[in-house]
Amino acid sequence: MKLSHLLPALIWLMAGSLCAAPPHSDVRIASPWPAQNTILAMLGYGENIVGTSMVAKKIPLFRQSLPRIDSVPVVSVNSGHELNPEQIISLGTQILFVPSSMTVPQQDLLRQAGVRVLAFDANSLQALTSRVQKTADALGPDAQDKAQRYQHYFDRNVALVKERLKGLPQDQRITLYHSMGNPLTTTGRPSLNQDWMDLAGAKNVAENWFAGKQNRRGEVALEQVVAANPAVIVAMNKRDADAIQTTSQWAQVDAVVHHRVYVNPKGMFWWCRETSEEALQFLWLAKTLYPDRFADVDMRQETRRFYQDFFAITLSDAQISDVLNPPQ
Template identity: 30%
Template structure:
């Protein structure tokens, strides 16, 4: 009997220990569940990573950006490319030169409401840019990373550069935008092939000497520039490059006169008029023959660093070698480009303002 009582006591004590252990385990579960926010934080981090992606700019720098880019700031010609691929509604910062472009404003009026970040060239309103905190900047800014901003470095000194930039910008926004970028690249390649097929067999003697004036008569672009690229494709020789000017620079008046270009292309009619009336330039062949042409200007100036360089490829060929491109209708080509890439039908007046700017 006594043995039975001892056994019962032992069973009770054992049960107590088991219950205590179970309670302790229950407490452990509660404590563990109290740490769930940390676990969720890790999950959120993993989810956040799923909401980001990497993109490599044209300098080979790899950036982490949101999976869905919702805001972009762009300088200069970058705005035209963003607009062309279909990302303009995500522009939160732009350049004053773009907001002053009548055709850009006419086709996309909202551009005047976007914050002006790039005032002139690389003069940047960093204070406002930091406030905007765009997902991506297309601006080639030296100091952007110091402010914790993603700034894609781009180059646009050749057709390959332009196409790569367009694809990069298209990739920022999504699949449809990337398809539009690819469509543009195919179009540009078609223009390049069309032109070079007719100019590739020209001898050096048959090539035309061309000078392109920039913001003023002697500012120009030379070796390694997009200007040299489209001149050479069109069967010409860039006299600024021949004189040793590198990329964007200045040619001396003496060198310009000595190079004696057959054709001069200017950005506006004011520069053209100055060339025609200034006695210092009267011995230049292009001035004597009146072969001074004002470069077309649409949503951006055709000849410099925007995707409208695809049209410049055609126009310059017709200006430099009209005998090879009698069948090329620039009215038709310009209408087609604006309809295809901007979904905009040009009026006769608008077409004239693009091809014959003042």
């Protein structure tokens, strides 16, 4: 029998089970948004995830911290970036977290089945920190306490970086190119990437390359990057960093000549993307670009403390090395 034929019964069962609201610790959560899975884990609700993302299931540290994720179903999303509401209901989902850009069809049906759909904006630092707080508000006081501690830590790092970079002239800001997904995909302004580059004192060479594109990202010509001649390159993946450093067409770029091509740190997720680990991204980049101004900042210790305090994970020295210098 098709699942669609079972929907009325599923809805009736779900509605009946929700007559008495479950304690927050028992809430069933689904999210196809990989970085949102990390935020859920940070807030103490990783064990409540009943539908996840294939990307999240593949990240070693995420899998280590949440071993049961191997058996959690992947929320299916079609080529049109559209969810399957029947699957969401079948998982017994009570809260579904999605980016606002994702299509969630048949929301009336989901509401009847007791599914609360929370859609959040993305692609800026402000949207990220707001999402952490709003996620916690949906989960309960224990998550709110953690979110408040996280916001204090985030604000502390912002203040530290701003103080250390105070007085840095615009013409002395280090030029940077950031590749994501492949060596020639990058982002401009406005974007989350632009926000953390601004905060860390970097001058994004691609800042104005996507003025006509709504999402301010896309593929660019290699000649455009070579002409911009960034002093530093940060690649999301090691394979891209290796390609940039070994391909002859990139050989004359300052970042390659002076061995300043870095792989972006990656823990529960890539620090540079929509994860709460973003609190470390701009601190890491500021220290990487201006080491003399951040001589007393030990990124290994910051990393160790962050994962212990916010994820209750004790990282080994080897794991810290893998987070800060991803092997793949």
